[in-house]
Amino acid sequence: MIRVVVVDDEALVRSGFRMILNASGGIEVVATAQGAQAVEVIRRERPDVVLLDIRMPDVDGLTVLRQIQELPAPPHVAMLTTFDTDEYVLTALRSGASGFLLKDTEPEQLAQLVRTLAAGGVVMSPKASRALLRGHPGAGAPQDADVARVGLLSERERDVLVLVASGLSNADIGTRLHLSAGTVKDHVSSILTKLRVTSRVQAALLAERAGLLGRGGDDATRGDG
Numbered sequence: 001m002i003r004v005v006v007v008d009d010e011a012l013v014r015s016g017f018r019m020i021l022n023a024s025g026g027i028e029v030v031a032t033a034q035g036a037q038a039v040e041v042i043r044r045e046r047p048d049v050v051l052l053d054i055r056m057p058d059v060d061g062l063t064v065l066r067q068i069q070e071l072p073a074p075p076h077v078a079m080l081t082t083f084d085t086d087e088y089v090l091t092a093l094r095s096g097a098s099g100f101l102l103k104d105t106e107p108e109q110l111a112q113l114v115r116t117l118a119a120g121g122v123v124m125s126p127k128a129s130r131a132l133l134r135g136h137p138g139a140g141a142p143q144d145a146d147v148a149r150v151g152l153l154s155e156r157e158r159d160v161l162v163l164v165a166s167g168l169s170n171a172d173i174g175t176r177l178h179l180s181a182g183t184v185k186d187h188v189s190s191i192l193t194k195l196r197v198t199s200r201v202q203a204a205l206l207a208e209r210a211g212l213l214g215r216g217g218d219d220a221t222r223g224d225g
Contacts, residue, residue, distance in 0.1 A: 002027045002118045005045055007038040007064065008053040008080060013103060017051060017110070024111035035059040039067045047075050049117045051101065054079045054088050062092055069096045076117045093201045099123030099167075119169035122204045150210040152194045160187040162212050165204035 006017045006029055014032040021027045033041040035056035042050060050068065054061035061079060068074050079092045079100040089100050099122050101113060113123045153161060156177075163173045170184045177184070188200070197203050207213055 002049060002114060003045065003047040004029045004049045004051065004114060005038075005042055005047040005075075006032045006051045007035065007041075007056075007061075008032070008051075009034050009056040009058070010053075013053070013080070020107045020110050021114060024114075027111055027114055035061070035064060038064045039071075042068060042075065043071060049114055050075045050077045051080055051114075052077050052097075054081045054092060054100070060088075062088060062095065065092055065095055065097060076120070078113070078117055078123050090205075093199075093205060096199060098199075098201055113167075116167045116169070119171070120200070121167040121169045121172075122164060122200050123167055124165075124201070124204060146195075146206055147210045149195050150206060150212070153191060157187055157191050157194070158212065160184065161191050161203060161207050164188065164191070164200050165207040165213055 004021055004027060006014050006021075008014050008017075018029040018032060021029050030045045030047060031041050035053070036058045038050075038052070038059075052061050052064060052068075056064075065077060065079070068077055074096075076098045077096070079089060079097050080103055081089060081100060082103050092100065098117055098120075101110075101123060105113065117123050150158075150161075159177060160173055163176060168176065170181055170188065173179070174181050174184045179187075191203055192198065192200075195203055195206055197206065
């Protein structure tokens with residue numbers, strides 16, 4: 001059972017997400033909270049996933065995110081926003097969030113996105129991520145030093161990076177590429193080191209900026225060797 005806490009200042013959003021997720025198999029919203037209560041509720045409930053509003057009147061989501069990241073074994077956090085170009089989203093992703101969801105995400109997609117988060121995957125709508133990058137001048141510059149480091153990756157590491165950016169967990173990547181879980185983990189570690197980033201989300205953003213996400217990973221079917 002995937003345990004979820006929903007943090008939002010709007011009661012309608014909290015109740016709507018609770019209803020949708022609780023109706024999905026294997027997911028339980030164990031608590032909802034507003035901003036000021038969030039960290040204490042999360043500390044008490046120890047959820048696997050937190051859906052966190054990025055804009056709240058009493059305390060902003062970035063502050064709550066930083067406090068969550070300081071907890072022992074922090075949960076996977078996805079930021080909630082109504083704007084696909086929210087200027088705070090990029091900061092949240094760089095601060096350790098595992099992705100972001102638009103509040104108008106289709107109900108049938110929401111449960112699958114939560115499962116992806118719980119499995120350690122990245123949740124980032126392609127439409128929203130492209131809009132986000134366009135909204136930050138220079139973020140998509142193809143020749144900047146960060147993007148240039150993508151060139152250090154081997155072909156197999158690029159295959160893995162594309163699937164990481166698509167939201168797949170290590171287990172799913174292993175199945176797709178016919179690799180062992182240990183090999184995928186080693187590739188991901190190498191990718192993060194070469195790209196000089198600390199999270200899968202940051203690596204996914206670089207993949208988007210480098211133009212890798214249009215290539216897909218279905219043709220990458222080589223084995224461990």
